[in-house]
Amino acid sequence: MLVNSSFDDSHRLLRESVRRFVEQEILPCIDEWEAAEEFPRELYRKAGEAGFLGIGYPEAFGGFGGDVFHKVVFTEELMRAGSGGLAAGLGSHDIALPPINRLGSDALKEKVIPPVLRGEKIAALAITEPGGGSDVANMKTRAVREGDHYRVNGSKTFITSGARADFYTVGVRTGGEGFGGISLLMIEKGTPGFSVSKKFKKMGWRCSDTAELFFENCMVPVENLIGAENQGFAAIMGNFQSERLMLSLMANMTARMALEQSLAYVKEREAFGRPVAKFQVTRHKLADMATMLQASEALTYQVAxxxxQGKSVIREVSMAKNFATDCSDKLTYDAVQLFGGMGFMQECMVERLYRDNRILSLGGGTREIMNEIISKQMGL
Structure with missing residues (x-):
């Protein structure tokens, strides 16, 4: 595999550290956590103590600092656990905290960011609504200012870490219709009028908790406003760029693990008196898989x-997400095909990769939304 020049010794050392963490703290238990559809909250604390939750955040708040490629390394190695749900759950703060870090008041930052980076608290992002999906500009959850509080009414759905988060970065409508009337509020668990559904049962990402949130005359202090009122849409869109990069990385690692599992299996599995790897159709399938994966990784790294460098990548990150998820769609499908009946069994890694993969082209904006973004950026 070609070496990307964006990785230096600090990235290599971080990769080794995260890999050891995964091997020692996650891999021995991951099958049990998948079956239980939950990983222990204690894992947040362990990841916080190791400094992993602080990657990309200011040292003033207990962060690790680092650049985009430090986050790339962490995401790739965490995915080595073979569970997209664990990576999504443990990393839910990476879509919840950035708006607070960029736009929140000093008091709000101090209240929320340090305990989350220590793994003592869990943060979640709440944007998607029932019936709304990717149509963020038509958000219905409303927040009406009454003195020193906002009265919030509405609901959110498909929220990662929704059942057990402590802090929620919530999209609300504070103004008129369309994207110009949207704001962001930080809402704490336990706030009167705020309730959470039971965890959803999911096809994949089973050991992450996903839930629906309900706000009924929920009174939220004005100081919990993130940024300026009615300016939340731009913050949400900016947040999506990082989320889409992370989903591209998750897709590429899902595809890479499917390829690695397949390469090992076809050398051991025999059919008609010889290893499956000796059949030309198998070799060519694996060659196509490897080629598509290398192209996808190259595009994703280019976007990263x-x-x-601080460049705008609205079009390119949408392209990377679509290409990476197309790649993982193909490679997980082909891996199950190469494994045959064993690939349909839950004891087989490629079965989980196949299930976990399906959400990747939906989360962070569907494939169709990505194509709309790409075409608009092309002037169409």
Missing amino acids: DAMN
């Missing part, structure tokens, strides 16, 4: 490099 541009983000690292």
Whole structure:
């Protein structure tokens, strides 16, 4: 595999550290957690103590600092656990905290960011609504200012870490219709009028908790406003760029693990008196899989490099997400095909990869939404 020049010794050392953490703290238990459809809250604390939750955040708040590629390394190695749900759950703060870190008041930052980076508290992002999906500009959850509080009414759905988060970065409508009337509020668990559904049962990402949130005359202090009122849409869109990069990385690692599992299996599995790897159709399938994966990784790294330089990548990150999820769709499908009946069994890694993969082209904006973004950026 070609070496990307964006990785230096600090990235290599971090990769080794995260890999050891996964091997020692996650892999021995991951099958049990998948079956239980939950990983222990204690894992947040362990990841916080190791400094992993602080990657990309200011040292003033207990962060690790680092650049985009430090986050790339962490995401890739965490995915080595073979559970997209664990990566999504443990990393839910990476879509919840950035708006607070960029736009929140000093008091709000101090209240929320340090305990989350220590793994003592859990943060979640709440944007998607029932019936709304990717149509963020038509958000219905409303927040009406009454003195020193906002009265919030509405609901959110498909929220990662929704059942057990402590802090929620919530999209609300404070103004008129369309994107110009949207704001962001930080709402704490336990606030009167705020309730959470039971965890959803999911096809994949089973050991992450996903829930629906309900707000009924929920009174939220005005100081919990993140940024300026009615300016939340831009913050949400900016947040999506990082989320889409992370989903691209998750897709590529899902595809890479499917390829690795397949390569090992076809050398051991025999059919008609010889290893499956000796059949030309198998070799060519694996060659196509490897080629598509290398192209996808190259595009994703190129986008990460541009983000690292502070460049706008609205079109490119949408392209990367679509290409990466197309790649993982194909490679997980082909891996199950190569494994045959064993690939349909839950004891087989590729079965989980196949299930976990399906959400990747839906989360952070569907494939169709990505194509709309790409075409608009092309002037169409």
